[in-house]
Amino acid sequence: VLSYNYLEQLFMRLCIKKWHGGASDISSGRTEIWRTVFEKKNLWGNGIDYMNGMDAHNSFIQIMGTNGIILFIVFILFMGIIITKILKIKNKMIYINFFGAWILVSMFENLDIFTCRSIGTVFLFFVYLVFLMFEETQIKSLKQN
Numbered sequence: 001v002l003s004y005n006y007l008e009q010l011f012m013r014l015c016i017k018k019w020h021g022g023a024s025d026i027s028s029g030r031t032e033i034w035r036t037v038f039e040k041k042n043l044w045g046n047g048i049d050y051m052n053g054m055d056a057h058n059s060f061i062q063i064m065g066t067n068g069i070i071l072f073i074v075f076i077l078f079m080g081i082i083i084t085k086i087l088k089i090k091n092k093m094i095y096i097n098f099f100g101a102w103i104l105v106s107m108f109e110n111l112d113i114f115t116c117r118s119i120g121t122v123f124l125f126f127v128y129l130v131f132l133m134f135e136e137t138q139i140k141s142l143k144q145n
Helices: 004-016 030-039 059-067 069-088 093-106 119-133 135-144
Strands: none
Touching: 030 059, 059 069, 069 093, 069 119, 093 119, 119 135
């Protein structure tokens, strides 16, 4: 049976400490921040300033830490709705690419709308959601013309 501690140490060895001979942490302290968030998690969150102006450098972990487990689950359900909507669109490659890139970036940077320093990226994501929401209406309009 693999323990959580063993998996964490394996991840640290393979992905974080490997690149500098194990002497330095290429994660810029993210792993310590993530560990703190998981230790302090609760249903309702710890508030925006619970990390003294720092962020988790991961949107999912940031949302869980600041807003709590309940809002984290709502956020994951929201992501599921977006994926379901994308799969229903005929020409979906642009949406898949954009959403996939957003998820990839959000794994290593905080794109939470309340605590993000990259507000332009968050704005772009919401513009994307508007286009996705009205995709079917736009297609029907083009067919009528």
